[in-house]
Amino acid sequence: MFKRVLIANRGEIALRILRACHELDIEAVCVYSTADKDAPYLQLADRAICIGPPPAKESYLNIARIIAAAEIADVDAIHPGYGFLSERPDFSQACRDCKIEFIGPTPEAMAKLGDKVECKRTAKANKVPIFPGSEGAIEDEEEAVRVAAEIGYPVIIKAAAGGGGRGMRVCRNEATLRTNLRAAGQEALAAFGNGAVFIEKFLEHARHIEVQCLGDKHGHAIHLYERDCSMQRRHQKVIEEAPAPNVDRRKRDAVCESAARLIKAANYHGAATVEFLMDGQQNFYMLEVNTRVQVEHPVTELITGVDIVKMSILVSYGLPIPYKQRDITIKGHAMECRINAEDPEKGFRPSAGQITTLELPGGPGVRLDTHIVPGYTVPPNYDSMIGKLIVHADDRKQCMVRMARALREFKVDPIKTTIPLHQRLMENSAFQEGGVDIHYLERLLK
Numbered sequence: 537m538f539k540r541v542l543i544a545n546r547g548e549i550a551l552r553i554l555r556a557c558h559e560l561d562i563e564a565v566c567v568y569s570t571a572d573k574d575a576p577y578l579q580l581a582d583r584a585i586c587i588g589p590p591p592a593k594e595s596y597l598n599i600a601r602i603i604a605a606a607e608i609a610d611v612d613a614i615h616p617g618y619g620f621l622s623e624r625p626d627f628s629q630a631c632r633d634c635k636i637e638f639i640g641p642t643p644e645a646m647a648k649l650g651d652k653v654e655c656k657r658t659a660k661a662n663k664v665p666i667f668p669g670s671e672g673a674i675e676d677e678e679e680a681v682r683v684a685a686e687i688g689y690p691v692i693i694k695a696a697a698g699g700g701g702r703g704m705r706v707c708r709n710e711a712t713l714r715t716n717l718r719a720a721g722q723e724a725l726a727a728f729g730n731g732a733v734f735i736e737k738f739l740e741h742a743r744h745i746e747v748q749c750l751g752d753k754h755g756h757a758i759h760l761y762e763r764d765c766s767m768q769r770r771h772q773k774v775i776e777e778a779p780a781p782n783v784d785r786r787k788r789d790a791v792c793e794s795a796a797r798l799i800k801a802a803n804y805h806g807a808a809t810v811e812f813l814m815d816g817q818q819n820f821y822m823l824e825v826n827t828r829v830q831v832e833h834p835v836t837e838l839i840t841g842v843d844i845v846k847m848s849i850l851v852s853y854g855l856p857i858p859y860k861q862r863d864i865t866i867k868g869h870a871m872e873c874r875i876n877a878e879d880p881e882k883g884f885r886p887s888a889g890q891i892t893t894l895e896l897p898g899g900p901g902v903r904l905d906t907h908i909v910p911g912y913t914v915p916p917n918y919d920s921m922i923g924k925l926i927v928h929a930d931d932r933k934q935c936m937v938r939m940a941r942a943l944r945e946f947k948v949d950p951i952k953t954t955i956p957l958h959q960r961l962m963e964n965s966a967f968q969e970g971g972v973d974i975h976y977l978e979r980l981l982k
Contacts, residue, residue: 538562538612538853540582541639544602545617548907548923549829551577553615556845565609567602569595571915577907583609590917596620599630606636613637613852619919622828623650639852641827645804649825653696653734659822662801664794665812667821669736680717680735681710687737693717695724696732701771703727706738741973742813744768745780745820747795748836748844749808752851757800758861759792760840763832767967768974769884769981774954775961776832777871778839781932781970784818791820796861798825807833807848813974831874831924834905838870838928869935870928873943875906876920879952880981887952888916897945901928901938914951922953932970936962 540563543553550566554577557564566581571590578584585605588595595601597620606614614631616622616639625646631638640646649655653672660666668687673696674680684691684707693716695703703724705716717733725731748760764780765773780788795810809830811823833844842859851857878884890913896904906923908914914922927942929935940962946955964980966972 538637538849540565540609540611541849542567542602542606542609542611542614543581543617544596544614545620545622546572546575546596546918547921548905549617549619549831551580551907552845552905553617554580556843556849557615560846560849562849565605565611567596567605569917571917574913575907576909576912585609590915592620592918599624599627602627603630603634603636606631607634611636613639613849615639615849616828618828618831623826625650637852639848640806641802641804641808645802646827648802649798649804649808650827651696652694652824653732655825656734656822658802659798662794662797664798664810664822665791665820667736667813667823670734673732673734674717677714677717680713683735684710684713687735690738690740691735692738693720693733693735695720695728695730696734697730698724698728703733704771739813739815739821741975742815743780743971744773744811744823744974745783745791745814746809746811746826746830747792748830748833749796749799749804749810750842750844750847750851750857751799751802751804751806751808752857753805753854754856755800755803756857757796757804758857758859758864759796760836760842760844760864761792761866762788763835764970765832766972766974767961767977769977773832773874774977775871775873775958775967776835777869777932777935778835779866779869783814787818787820798822805851807844831921832872834903834924834926835870835872838903838926839866839868840864841867868928868930869932870926871932871935871939872924872926873939873958874921874954875923875925875946875948875958876954877914877922877951878920878954880954880957881952884954885952886916886920888914889951890914891948891951893947893949895945895947897925897942899942899945902942903927908948922948925958936968 563582587601621627625643629643707713721731751757763778767775903926
């Protein structure tokens with residue numbers, strides 16, 4: 537097994553990986569920016585190395601500095617977590633060039649699945665349902681108009697190399713398509729260094745259903761069933777749950793099996809999530825593949841009993857997945873609320889600052905993944921998520937009751953958080969019925 541792993545991330549995911557390393561008897565090396573120099577999880581690391589000032593491009597996004605830290609610490613492998621460099625093929629390649637194992641897919645597999653155009657081609661070849669749309673990147677405005685006319689409006693423009701809503705535009709007629717095409721390409725170029733865009737059919741009232749998969753270096757791939765991540769705001773997930781409520785079992789099995797087939801075809805090892813949109817007739821269409829561990833991986837861990845972070849380390853070392861598909865079963869229901877340092881009453885304005893009061897929830901079926909402690913100062917430099925509250929129960933109704941109870945126990949002051957919003961959503965009748973679409977929360981908040 538690896539002797540020493542560098543964690544190229546921060547916050548709760550750095551702590552999550554650190555704990556997995558220690559349970560596998562692996563030394564954990566953390567990197568940090570000066571903004572995170574007092575982060576409490578650094579005290580648990582076997583070694584901590586400063587890699588630069590607060591701006592991410594000078595620290596957590598700086599490949600040269602992270603590789604230098606890895607060489608100084610003499611590590612065997614680097615775990616990227618999520619965000620930052622986790623889906624950058626050039627980072628995976630840099631690790632390979634320096635003979636450091638990248639805990640994640642090869643640069644080739646990442647490029648094949650991370651680029652949405654190439655991913656669609658691979659999916660189509662392996663009978664994974666995809667949206668009707670352009671075969672590849674759109675070359676010019678007239679091609680875009682022709683494709684949109686063929687598949688029918690509304691259509692959506694997407695960046696080939698990224699996600700999170702950047703480079704994305706919904707167009708309901710030819711005029712808005714022509715207007716938005718260049719703007720989407722420019723935004724994609726600025727965000728991802730690649731201005732390529734493509735066009736797909738847009739679903740008005742879609743649910744976001746994603747399938748957790750694992751692959752190893754021996755050609756095996758399995759799925760860990762699906763999650764529902766439809767409660768979103770501006771393409772950012774707010775609540776995730778597993779399994780997805782009110783989905784026909786045959787449809788679920790079919791989409792989960794197709795996701796595992798895609799991961800196997802890409803010769804992929806590590807954790808991956810194949811994301812789909814589902815229409816009102818429960819038809820599924822592949823959206824994209826996330827070639828990394830997801831923020832919402834805990835809900836899948838709780839319903840399957842599989843430690844996804846540990847598995848990502850073990851398969852990167854070269855061990856086979858110790859499960860057959862028939863071994864994976866669903867037990868109960870799990871739900872995760874992302875706790876962000878934001879003020880929902882003021883347009884979700886970030887709320888950085890020191891936490892003076894912190895009361896954490898607990899009890900049966902409650903898990904809290906967080907790096908905050910009393911006295912911790914939330915820096916203004918990074919993503920506002922400060923924790924994930926996850927609960928597990930025998931069924932969805934009990935799960936929501938348990939989540940509501942845990943949210944009442946959770947106190948963070950004086951900064952503002954999204955806890956009150958989650959409390960409101962637990963009482964929302966549409967959400968309780970289990971079928972909200974990806975635009976429901978934005979309509980609710982208007």
